[in-house]
Amino acid sequence: MNEIIKDINSNKSLKLTDLQGDIGNNLGASINPQSISLTTSDNTGVIYISRIPPGMQPHHIREYMSQFGEIDRIFMYPEDKSIYEKRVKMGGSRQMRYIDGWIEFKDKQIAKSVAISLNNTNIGGKKRHNRWRDDIWCLRYLPKFKWHNLIEHYRYKKVVRKVKLQARLNQVQKENNFYIEQVDKAKRKEKLQKMNKCEGNSIDSSDIKYIYTGEIKDISENNEKISKVSLSHLL
Structure with missing residues (x-):
């Protein structure tokens, strides 16, 4: 950590800010960027964090990044509500997780130096007190982005x-x-x-066939009887 700070200081004289009382700052815990003032200085610089380590909250980001320079605003995009509810239902952590985020430094040169120095490096810190020690920072400086x-x-x-x-x-x-x-x-x-x-x-076709068959049968029987009677008289 000290080497990284020295490296940044060699590129730009940075004055490390005091971390005391910074964790509870409301700006670090902001969820909606629209709720924050639109006033932006031309000298500010924004870093994009493409991956937030699981469980890391806005105040953790602010606490860590404040070592390198003065931070103005932080916004972290929360995970989908359905994913959160599913995890809680399955007995998982109730702590909100974040997908990505943006950090605004008051000095764009500091922001650029921090992004270059920390990108693809371990978060580090004391293992006993740092669950993200082996995680990697995924940072990118956004030029001309306010x-x-x-x-x-x-x-x-x-x-x-x-x-x-x-x-x-x-x-x-x-x-x-x-x-x-x-x-x-x-x-x-x-x-x-x-x-x-x-x-x-x-009407079913089989019923129709049965009716006509019956009538034809009766007629043939009558003709046979008539013919027998006529023959008996003649004889």
Whole structure:
């Protein structure tokens, strides 16, 4: 850790800030970037954290990064609510996890130096008090990127998510309507068949054959009797 700080100090004279009382700062625990003031200095620099170690909270990030320079704002994107609820239901940790995040340094040169020096390095620290000792920092300095860009990005993602959700709901509604329509058709068809059966409109072909066969049989028997009587008179 001291070597990294020396390396950053050699690139830019940095004054390490006092960590006392910084953990409880509300800015470090902010979830919604829109709730923070839009005022941004031209000299600020933003670092993007592409992976947040499991269990690491905003105040942990602030405590660690404040060693290198003065930090203004931190925003960490939380995991999906459904994933959190599923984990808790299965008996997992109730602590909120974060996917990625952004750190705003008041000096962009410090932000750039920190990102270059710490990227792909172990978080380190005393093993007894640091569960992320063997985790790796995944940092990238964002040149010409300011906090208002993050808010715009956040709003854009929110709109995209809303549009996708609406499209999904529309598709589900369409499928439900199609299913209900098919059920109604089946019910109407069944009702029509029952009505026809009650009115006798439906006659089986075997019944028709039986009726005509009976009539033909009776006629042939009568003709035979008549012919026998006529022959007896003639003889």
